Amino acid sequence: MKNLILSAMVLVSSLAFASADVGQPAPDFSLKGNDGKTYTLSDATKKKHIVVLEWFNEGCPYVHKHYDSGNMQRLQKELTDKGDVEWFTIASSAKGKQGYLESVAGAAKMRKEKGMNNTALLLDPGSKVAKDFAAKTTPHMFVIDKKGLVAYNGAIDSEDTARPMKVDDYKKNTSIHKYVEDAVAAVRAEKKPEVASHDPYGCSIKY
Amino acid sequence: MRIFLTLILLCCAFSAHSENQFSSWRKYSSGELWVEEDSVSPGQKITVGFHVKLEKDWHSYWINPGDSGAPVKLTLTAKSNARDIDLLSGAIQFPIPERMETGPITSFVYNKEVLYLADVIMPDSLRVGERLDLHLDAEWLVCAEVCIPAFDSFDVSLPVKDAGDVKPSEYAEQFLVWRGRLPRLMKEPPKEKRDGKVANYTFKKISDFARFKFKDFFPLRGSYLANGKPELIAQNPQLVQLRQPIRATGERRTDLVGLLVLTDGRSTVGLQWGDPSYGFLNKAAEKNADVKTSAPVSLVWILLSAFLGGLILNLMPCVFPVLSIKLLSLVKHSGAEFNKVRVENFAYTLGVVLSFLLIGVILSVLRGAGSFVGWGFQLQSGYFVLLLSWLFFMLALQLFGYFEFTWLNPNMGGGLTKQQGWLGSFFTGVLAVVVASPCTAPFMGAALGFAIAQSLSVLLLVFVLMGLGLAFPYLVFGFFPSWSRVLPRPGAWMQTFKEVMAFPLLLTCVWLVWLLAQLKGDMAVVLALAGMIAWVFVLWLRSHKIISTVLTLVVLFGGIKILHDLPEATQKVAVSSSELNWEPFQESLATWNGSTPVFVDFTADWCLSCKVNERLVFERPEIIQFIKDHHIQLLKGDWTKQDPAITQFLSKHQRVGVPFYIAFGPGAPDGKILPEVLTVESFKSHWNQVLQTKEGAK
Numbered sequence: 001m002k003n004l005i006l007s008a009m010v011l012v013s014s015l016a017f018a019s020a021d022v023g024q025p026a027p028d029f030s031l032k033g034n035d036g037k038t039y040t041l042s043d044a045t046k047k048k049h050i051v052v053l054e055w056f057n058e059g060c061p062y063v064h065k066h067y068d069s070g071n072m073q074r075l076q077k078e079l080t081d082k083g084d085v086e087w088f089t090i091a092s093s094a095k096g097k098q099g100y101l102e103s104v105a106g107a108a109k110m111r112k113e114k115g116m117n118n119t120a121l122l123l124d125p126g127s128k129v130a131k132d133f134a135a136k137t138t139p140h141m142f143v144i145d146k147k148g149l150v151a152y153n154g155a156i157d158s159e160d161t162a163r164p165m166k167v168d169d170y171k172k173n174t175s176i177h178k179y180v181e182d183a184v185a186a187v188r189a190e191k192k193p194e195v196a197s198h199d200p201y202g203c204s205i206k207y
Numbered sequence: 208m209r210i211f212l213t214l215i216l217l218c219c220a221f222s223a224h225s226e227n228q229f230s231s232w233r234k235y236s237s238g239e240l241w242v243e244e245d246s247v248s249p250g251q252k253i254t255v256g257f258h259v260k261l262e263k264d265w266h267s268y269w270i271n272p273g274d275s276g277a278p279v280k281l282t283l284t285a286k287s288n289a290r291d292i293d294l295l296s297g298a299i300q301f302p303i304p305e306r307m308e309t310g311p312i313t314s315f316v317y318n319k320e321v322l323y324l325a326d327v328i329m330p331d332s333l334r335v336g337e338r339l340d341l342h343l344d345a346e347w348l349v350c351a352e353v354c355i356p357a358f359d360s361f362d363v364s365l366p367v368k369d370a371g372d373v374k375p376s377e378y379a380e381q382f383l384v385w386r387g388r389l390p391r392l393m394k395e396p397p398k399e400k401r402d403g404k405v406a407n408y409t410f411k412k413i414s415d416f417a418r419f420k421f422k423d424f425f426p427l428r429g430s431y432l433a434n435g436k437p438e439l440i441a442q443n444p445q446l447v448q449l450r451q452p453i454r455a456t457g458e459r460r461t462d463l464v465g466l467l468v469l470t471d472g473r474s475t476v477g478l479q480w481g482d483p484s485y486g487f488l489n490k491a492a493e494k495n496a497d498v499k500t501s502a503p504v505s506l507v508w509i510l511l512s513a514f515l516g517g518l519i520l521n522l523m524p525c526v527f528p529v530l531s532i533k534l535l536s537l538v539k540h541s542g543a544e545f546n547k548v549r550v551e552n553f554a555y556t557l558g559v560v561l562s563f564l565l566i567g568v569i570l571s572v573l574r575g576a577g578s579f580v581g582w583g584f585q586l587q588s589g590y591f592v593l594l595l596s597w598l599f600f601m602l603a604l605q606l607f608g609y610f611e612f613t614w615l616n617p618n619m620g621g622g623l624t625k626q627q628g629w630l631g632s633f634f635t636g637v638l639a640v641v642v643a644s645p646c647t648a649p650f651m652g653a654a655l656g657f658a659i660a661q662s663l664s665v666l667l668l669v670f671v672l673m674g675l676g677l678a679f680p681y682l683v684f685g686f687f688p689s690w691s692r693v694l695p696r697p698g699a700w701m702q703t704f705k706e707v708m709a710f711p712l713l714l715t716c717v718w719l720v721w722l723l724a725q726l727k728g729d730m731a732v733v734l735a736l737a738g739m740i741a742w743v744f745v746l747w748l749r750s751h752k753i754i755s756t757v758l759t760l761v762v763l764f765g766g767i768k769i770l771h772d773l774p775e776a777t778q779k780v781a782v783s784s785s786e787l788n789w790e791p792f793q794e795s796l797a798t799w800n801g802s803t804p805v806f807v808d809f810t811a812d813w814c815l816s817c818k819v820n821e822r823l824v825f826e827r828p829e830i831i832q833f834i835k836d837h838h839i840q841l842l843k844g845d846w847t848k849q850d851p852a853i854t855q856f857l858s859k860h861q862r863v864g865v866p867f868y869i870a871f872g873p874g875a876p877d878g879k880i881l882p883e884v885l886t887v888e889s890f891k892s893h894w895n896q897v898l899q900t901k902e903g904a905k
Contacts, residue, residue: 060353060354061356098352137274161280161356162277162346163356200275201277202275203350204274204275204354207309207312
């Protein structure tokens with residue numbers, strides 16, 4: 001009987017951890033990047049770095065909106081410039097699906113083509129890490145604090161449209177809530193983000 | 208094989224590429240702007256529809272798209288004779304969607320086609336004989352395996368005619384069909400119980416659909432429910448019970464629940480609770496929304512409010528009887544050594560602050576678990592009220608000198624040890640907080656409402672400051688014991704004072720017993736009074752230790768058991784003795800509709816501050832006249848017992864307790880909150896602002 005209860009508890013807790021809830025430790029990952037190196041969350045946490053995760057699918061119009069305008073590249077540069085933030089862009093599309101990246105070389109080419117200013121573009125061909133984080137869309141964003149706890153989970157901003165927008169207009173528009181920028185600023189100041197989660201928008205991740 | 212794979216990859220690469228061309232959606236979907244009428248008429252309503260056609264395997268989205276995707280975004284503008292026309296449009300109505308599951312991703316979609324509908328009211332300024340040009344900008348996302356956003360705009364020009372000449376258009380039949388696929392609104396909110404990461408719901412079916420069986424449930428956009436399939440717990444002709452997981456991300460609006468879909472095998476109906484009010488986009492409205500976002504309230508101001516609120520609470524009628532006990536003890540020691548005065552006052556403060564902390568913790572835990580509770584919630588419990596009435600009765604007996612409570616005795620000292628004096632003061636503090644709960648002081652409402660939405664640490668800080676405020680007058684004596692010299696010297700007058708103080712306590716008992724009757728009916732009154740007699744009997748027998756102990760337990764647990772078996776008192780319709788016409792609160796009525804000002808009074812039988820305002824303000828002849836003169840519609844929300852609809856409305860306005868007054872009028876279309884303590888003058892002056900039109904008083 002005791003064993004039964006114990007195993008039930010283990011089951012329940014393992015189910016509970018199959019996502020990245022705000023305030024909980026983020027699931028660790030170990031993924032190959034565009035430079036052939038393997039990146040893990042625990043390495044970044046050991047260095048006391050803040051980590052930003054961005055789910056990516058080249059073919060998704062919502063991803064296009066942010067890359068075509070240069071907004072995503074701008075944000076990647078602004079946040080990683082100080083050296084306390086590592087930004088990983090993750091491609092989790094399954095083989096044969098839209099946005100699938102087959103090889104390190106393919107990832108390197110994609111990163112160059114898009115002019116990404118992130119730490120690395122990571123390959124998650126089995127969608128395992130996407131499932132661990134319960135990532136739903138591209139772009140679905142996570143901000144993980146220095147201790148490895150999830151500080152923000154959700155949309156990049158409140159502008160849930162695929163309509164293109166110039167990056168300058170975007171920066172100036174104060175009615176758009178920039179959840180990820182705000183979350184990183186809060187985590188840097190050792191505070192909790194005012195909005196710690198917001199429904200992510202975009203295309204579904206192609207599992 | 209390899210060549211084949213490469214071909215597939217090439218194909219995908221190509222299709223992915225072609226998707227970037229923003230016009231490729233035209234292969235998979237098309238849109239049209241329909242109007243149900245063939246013409247428009249000044250001041251009349253028309254129904255506008257956005258019709259989307261979809262190729263096989265392609266879909267578009269419901270108001271809650273699910274885990275990915277996006278609902279349709281529409282901007283409707285109009286011109287007549289090159290003038291811009293202001294339209295008054297209702298929310299976009301979404302027909303019942305279908306569930307689509309792809310791996311772990313859930314979507315709520317329409318296949319083949321869908322008609323999104325919205326009612327639009329024409330302005331009076333239209334001139335018969337001219338034309339109205341409607342222009343619709345639409346963005347809708349079409350997805351199969353991959354997604355493409357569609358952007359298009361549509362124009363329709365309609366003649367302006369007299370109301371009698373308006374005929375149905377060629378699309379009218381289609382509107383009828385699609386209107387039949389819109390969800391109906393539920394008549395009452397589902398009962399909700401949150402249990403960790405799942406929410407349990409009990410929905411009442413509308414009686415027409417008794418034979419319809421559960422088919423599916425879709426959470427609304429902005430609710431805190433996850434999109435995955437619900438678990439059906441039970442269903443019968445009256446009810447459907449579901450269990451739905453709670454999502455990790457989202458806005459978590461508790462007034463939005465979802466769409467329950469029922470079927471009898473042939474037809475399908477949807478019953479919806481919650482209105483996300485998703486309407487046409489409007490450039491001007493967006494700008495306004497930007498301005499309207501409220502300025503962040505500073506924490507310092509909130510903490511100050513909490514402290515002031517606690518301090519003023521001392522003067523509220525609820526706390527008075529208990530404070531009399533405290534006052535007596537203070538007077539008793541005004542001649543005693545300072546150290547003792549200091550210890551007792553610190554102990555009292557500690558009792559007050561710890562009790563506030565405990566209430567704060569309980570409140571946040573209960574709300575976290577999904578209970579709709581607020582300030583004063585303990586008085587919504589019959590058990591609590593019954594025990595409190597007995598406690599007050601015993602305290603009164605004790606003040607009369609009928610017996611001595613060891614731990615609450617104002618006459619402590621003498622033969623008793625110092626430690627007991629400390630404990631007595633501590634419990635007086637606890638008691639002060641317990642009985643303070645039916646009262647809300649000015650400043651407290653805002654502080655509590657702010658606190659409840661914050662992190663636990665901020666919430667507890669607010670509660671601690673409220674406690675410090677309540678204890679402050681005595682804390683001063685703790686720091687400056689010599690000041691207690693200003694109090695009158697103890698003497699024979701104290702005995703008389705003590706006995707006099709017993710009377711307010713007995714009056715409080717009358718109120719508590721009346722409150723119990725509201726909660727649990729007439730039999731509960733008999734129980735409470737019989738219990739009091741039993742307590743006298745226990746005291747009378749107290750020399751027989753064993754018998755009186757057994758009897759104490761029998762009365763306590765017997766009383767609770769009997770109360771438990773009593774049925775809930777039936778909810779009474781809000782009737783008022785005054786000549787004003789109060790109607791029960793309905794959220795849909797609590798708004799500025801352009802013609803009738805509305806006043807909403809949230810009250811509870813246990814809320815003394817509410818009763819005081821009702822007697823001293825609402826029932827005064829000049830106020831009755833004022834309300835009649837301005838044709839103000841009156842609504843009353845009774846929160847004596849838990850009522851989720853009221854709690855939700857309160858939390859929308861960042862309040863967690865009653866009294867709460869809000870007025871809607873031309874000067875305050877979104878509502879103006881009136882202070883918790885009202886006077887005839889302040890009521891009128893607030894209303895004068897609410898009644899003022901923007902152009903100035905008419």
